[in-house]
Structures are given as C-alpha cells and as structure tokens.
Amino acid sequence: MSEAYFRVESGALGPEENFLSLDDILMSHEKLPVRTEIPMPRLGPFFLDRSGGTETDNAIPQGSKLELPLWLAKGLFDNKRRILSVELPKIYQEGWRTVFSADANVVDLHKMGPHFYGFGSQLLHFDSPENTDISQSLLQTFVGRFRRIMDSSQNAYNEDTSALVARLDEMERGLFQTGQKGLNDFQCWEKGQASQITASNLVQNYTKRKFTDMED
C-alpha cells in the first residue's frame, strides 16, 4: 500500500457524503425504489417499458415505479414530494430489521448491497416515518458485528482472510483492513524491523512492469 497516498475518506456515515470521495460516489450509484408523482416528459427512452409514447411527449407517466440511483433520487426529492416519493429498500424495512436484531452476525452484508451502512445513513434524508427505527437498526447491527470484526482482524496474521471478510460490507472491510495494518505494524516492530528502510511499493511495481514491456 502506498504510504503517501491519502485518499478522500467517505462521509456517508455522517450528515453528508464527501463530494470528492470515490467511495461515496460508488455508494450513491446504488439504486432504490421510487414512485413518480408527476409525469416527466421526454425521458421515456430511458425507461422504455414505462414510456407513454409520442402523444405524451415520450413521458414517464405519473405513478410509475422505478429504480433510480441514490444520487438522482436525492436530487429530485423535496419534502413536498412534488416530483417523486421514495420507498425503503427491503433490507431497511421492518422485516429485515427484526432479523438483524435477532442475530446481526449471520447476515451477508456484502450481498445486501455492499454499502449497507453508508447507503442506509444517506436514506435518512428522505424523511421516512421509520427513520428513527432505521438509524437504531443500523447502529445496533454494527454494534452486534463489531466484536467479531475486531477479533478476527487482530488475530489473523499472515493468512488468507477472504473467508473472514466475505460477508462484511465495504465500511466493515475498511475497518478490518485498518485492524490488519495495526497488527502487521506491531509485528514488524516486535521483530525489530520498524527501523528498516524498505523499498517503496510503487517503485517496485513499476520496475517489475518495465521488464515485461521489454519482453513484448
């Protein structure tokens, strides 16, 4: 890992995404179910099976159910719901919330949309009456899973960790990685290697590539 590269961190767990964060851009690309409250002319071609045809100026009719990316839903939403209203994706609804409260550890959060916590936090912008329950659920789910993540990241040294991270969402994976780095740094220090000057990862990668280019 490059030590001098400091990427823009995600802000999704807080009130607003970070504009420049690549993680947040990827997170806000995920889709959620919406309902149009007003016809939207000339956009029919994007949703061919809903389009009203040329007599309606190729409009998406009022009352259409669509899946839009979070960024678009956020942009078109207002508290009077003039353009669209938003539905909660299943995993943030009561049914799944009960599953999480029963045992948060068994759920594959990577499959449930890899940005479970970030996306869930940003969902709160849509003023659902269930917001309090959603935020509680997000928090309690994390609390329930955290212990295992911390334990496994601090005890897996020099081994294949793919099984341990398979069911973690992106935020949890970042946490796991941070834990691993701490563990590796500590082990390195214990071995007396902390003061050893090492070759830069970046340079090593680029010198290796040069040889392959020459072979072509």
Added chain:
Amino acid sequence: MFCERAMELVRELHRAAEGRLPAFNEDGLRQVLEEMKALYEQNQSDVNEAKSGGRGDLIPTIKFRHCSLLRNQRCTVAYLYDRLLRIRALRWECGSVLPSALRFHMSAEEMEWFNHYKKSLATYMRSLGGDEGLDITQDMKPPKSLYIEVRCLKDYGEFEVDDGTSVLLKKNSQHFLPRWKCEQLIRQGILEHVLS
C-alpha cells in the same frame, strides 16, 4: 441512464490498488464532457420552451438533466483530484525523477502540476533548518544509527561517498555506508537495508 461513462472513470481509479496511477483516460473524459454538452443544450432549449411556450411540465425533466450534469461534474472532478493525490504521493515515494513508465500515464497538465509541486516542496525545504535547508523526504523512519549495512540488489556502478572515496555497487556486494546517502537507493530497490 446518464453518467455511465463518468462512473467508469471512477471505477477505474477505485480498482487501481491503493496509490497506483493508471493511464490518463483522455477518451473517457472527452465522452463525459460531450454528454455534459448535450445535456446542457437540451436543457437550454427546454427552459426556453418552458418560459415562452408555457411548458411548465418540462421542469421535472430539466431538473433530471441538471442532476445528471452535476453528477458528471462530481465524477470528473473527483477523478482528476484523486489522480493528483496519487501523483503527489509519487514525489514522496519515488523522489523527484519519475520512472519513465509512469510519465506516460500522466497528462501534460498533470506533469505540469507535478513540476509545480516539486518546486513548492523544494522551496519549502530550503526555508527550513537555517542556511542549508532540510530534506524532509529523508528519514521517513526514525534513524537508529549514522551508518547502515546495505546489500546491493542490482548492478549500479560507481557511487561516491562524502569523503571522496567511491564504492562499486555490484550485485550482491555488501557495504557499510552513511544512512543519508543510501536512503534514496534503498527506496528505489537498488540497495537492501540489512539489519544485523
């Protein structure tokens, strides 16, 4: 749906393992800008129609396109900014001369930015530590001794030490050299720091 091309740019960078700089995607960027131009022109025309033609029903559509414009802008700016962060890291990791493979991955503007950054850093370093300045890109790990044992990993040739004597850096030869002279070469993978 709009902004697919912009998302590809973002994904391309996100995929590049921490800190690596992929080639500058000039084509992709051009396509995003073309999409933005088309969206802008469609909106211009629809706004006129809404105002003078009484087509107030076009407003949600205009908003839809406007959101897409903002999204394209965000993706592009984040792409360019993240690349600059990676290029900045290169100065600290590779030194002021970049491997030629990397230079081809940068656009002309990025190369210019890198040169400006180098200059700013050099000016700053000269302003520290009295008359001589202070090289803060050295001693990235706290030094334990003035001299260190190094083994040569590749043939490098003659290498002059401070008191005038020179050392022949041949593959597998081992030397006891001043730390400050070796640090760059170790980072470049030419020497290896041997711990006793």
